[in-house]
Amino acid sequence: MQHAFDLKDITKHFGAVKALNGVTLHSDEGKVFALLGPNGAGKTTIVRILSTLLEPSSGSALVHGLDVVKKPKEVREIIGLAGQYAAVDEFQTGFENIYMVGLLYGLKRADARKRSHELIERLGLSKAADRQVKTYSGGMRRRLDLGASLVGQPKILFLDEPTTGLDPGSRQSIWQIVHELIDQGTSILLTTQYLEEADELADTIAVVDEGKVIAEGTSDQLKSRLGGDTIEFQLESIKDLSSAEEVVKSVAKSSPDFNQDTLVMRIPVHNGSKDLMVLVEKLNRAKLNVNALSLHRPSLDDVFLALTGNRTQSQESEQPKNKKRMKR
């Protein structure tokens, strides 16, 4: 089987900044590959090299067997790119944006029109199709951008942080579209800062940090290295400790952790949402009152803690939002 993309020993330097330090990765056709990493890890640089926007400093990069440096024109004919920031014109309507890109892919007018209408419909933008994009929400722009990247019917799609900064509803609708593409057999390379997203969409995940791949495998393989989900709650009184310990025993994967000062108990579990429901029922039956009951899924931070022993460096504005989202 042909590789959807193939990176061998790729390095990229911007002056003194070493954005990529020897990246070797490949993915099979029809599969979804996720690059997971914090801000500045080098994800966008990899996507830009594969989509012919940047030439690597050294190493080779192939897309469907075509060298991106030697055959950029051929590569551009088979790829679709939805960059990190929605690349759409504010002053054009949603339809005009997609139609324009269709024409630039070389489609005939009638075909471009037909495909654009189909995509608009499929992306749930029919009502807004004839409105200028400046009236669109962030989620709508992202969907439109995705539409533009699909109008040329690419063999491989690059999605650079497709849901960063979106509300949960918009995220869900992007995921749904990506699922449809997966079902159609499109090869996809996506980048993300959310473990949850890579878990939801990807066949294979590569964790990147400081321009290097530090782990690669399926989502299950990665998660087994992480310890999985935890449930957290706070006791009302230290007197409840022994009965609480008794209650959580049945769901705990390993021994729970208890903080004497904050009265917060953390319980590692196998299956977060199911175990949470079981636990709630048991707490009720034992007539134990607890505060701030919550489920924690491993975040990117936890991945890094597990892989490198370091927390990530990405303390940008989106981080707090991200954290909150991880709690369920």
Add this chain to the structure above:
Amino acid sequence: MNFLGAVRDTWVMSVRNLRRYIRLPQLLFFSSVQPIMFLLLFNYVFGGALGSSVRIPGIKYIDFLLPGILVQMVMFGGVQTGIGLADDMGKGIVDRFRSLPMSRLAVVAGRTFADVVRNLTVIAIMIAVGYLIGFRFNSALAALGMVAIALLFGYALSWVFAFIGMMAKDSETAQLASFVFIFPLTFASGVFVPIQTMPSWLQVFVRNQPVTFIAEASRQLALGVNEQGAIWKTIVWVIGLLAVFVPLAMWQYKRRVS
């Protein structure tokens, strides 16, 4: 990239850029209200004082002014080329264009072609307003010649400003950089007043800078003056500017990482 494909892509990009002119109110203002304002202000505010110094018998100030002010307007229009490209370069949209199997020339060529269409509209508006306040062409052929000169010069300038716009780090810088040399070139020229009225040290500059003789060529065509020196000089300048700035702009477009 085959030639027809490049033409098609350029057309697609031109349509896109024309939409921007029509839909962004500030751009529509710069292309329609501003030129009319300039024409009326200069004609009525300065016209009274300056008219008497235009000592070509039988020529009204508006006949002197209009052909020159057209040249100024295509220069101001060129600044918008630079600003528009600087704006695009700073946004994700250029990444999209670069990732498409389209002609590389089309992004810039579509921009400069849209500006020809825009300039044509501006020129038509100004001539119409000019006619209302007394401007008259010498002949229909003269009219065509004058419009052609202004359009050609405007087109060549669009490539100059395209290059400047893509060198600048953002659209504000592009605007500043453009106006820094556009103001002296348009005002220290023969556009508004006859050169003889200026101090002699200034005349040396004014006589030798292109805007002066391009305005002169435009005026000669409009008035039907039978003398072609300025017209030939203009054509040489247009060709020269294109020969230098088309490759420079393309080089900068390919080079610049957004």
